[in-house]
Amino acid sequence: MEIVLIRQNHPFWNKTISFAENCSWKAGSALAKMMRNNSFLDWERVIVANGNENIIGYCTFTEKDELPDTYEYTPFIGFMFVDENYRRKRISEQMIKKGAEYAKELNYMLCSQWAESVANNDRPYLIKWIEEHTGDAGESGVGRTDYVIHNEAR
Numbered sequence: 001m002e003i004v005l006i007r008q009n010h011p012f013w014n015k016t017i018s019f020a021e022n023c024s025w026k027a028g029s030a031l032a033k034m035m036r037n038n039s040f041l042d043w044e045r046v047i048v049a050n051g052n053e054n055i056i057g058y059c060t061f062t063e064k065d066e067l068p069d070t071y072e073y074t075p076f077i078g079f080m081f082v083d084e085n086y087r088r089k090r091i092s093e094q095m096i097k098k099g100a101e102y103a104k105e106l107n108y109m110l111c112s113q114w115a116e117s118v119a120n121n122d123r124p125y126l127i128k129w130i131e132e133h134t135g136d137a138g139e140s141g142v143g144r145t146d147y148v149i150h151n152e153a154r
Contacts, residue, residue, distance in 0.1 A: 075108065
């Protein structure tokens, strides 16, 4: 099995559209539509798990997921799906790792431990991550986007 980053014109593009349209998850058809319309920014990707030339899973690496435009954190790994026959083999974990590697290539710093919301109040995880990765958990803006994911070029 291999995990591959794809965009339009990749040999797996149309196979992934077909797989997404026919998968058991209703959101698959939304991804298929996005792919047909090539509704992706230049740097955004679809990540696919390929087993013997068959698509067995997918996810997206995009600037925004299905969240309001006012949500300031980016990018997202979303639309995660693995065929039922291949679950419990850590395929989604491998796709997430591929997305994280790609994020680093784009100069993003990752904080996978933190996703603060009013519901989960994970600020202690954010502070721990900042201390470990920047040596700073003090006055310089805890909670700012650039501590969670930062890219100098964007």
